[in-house]
Structures are given as structure tokens and as C-alpha cells.
Amino acid sequence: MCSTGGPMGENIDLKKLKTKKYRCLDCGNEFKGIGKKVICPSCQSNNLEEI
Numbered sequence: 647m648c649s650t651g652g653p654m655g656e657n658i659d660l661k662k663l664k665t666k667k668y669r670c671l672d673c674g675n676e677f678k679g680i681g682k683k684v685i686c687p688s689c690q691s692n693n694l695e696e697i
């Protein structure tokens with residue numbers, strides 16, 4: 647991972663991974679995802695809504 651910018655006290659976020667909840671708009675599955683490229687674990691769709 648590259649770090650951009652200076653010391654900002656953002657290190658905390660790296661320790662506890664940011665998990666967001668998503669709902670798949672294709673199959674309705676709800677799941678937690680990490681990172682930018684999140685896909686539905688059920689149908690591999692990236693047609694997601696953050697919840």
C-alpha cells in the first residue's frame with residue numbers, strides 16, 4: 647500500500663479494517679465488504695448499494 651500525504655493519524659483505520667455493509671441490487675444479498683472493489687459473494691455482481 648502506498649501512503650500519500652503526511653502523518654495524519656489515519657493509522658487507526660488500517661488496523662481495524664473498514665467494513666461496510668452492502669446490499670446486492672441483483673440478488674438482494676446483504677454482506678460486509680472491504681475495500682473499493684466489492685462484489686457480491688453470492689452472484690459476483692458489482693451492482694451494490696451501501697447500507
Ligand SMILES: [Zn+2]
Nearest residue numbers: 670673686689
Ligand atoms: Zn448478488
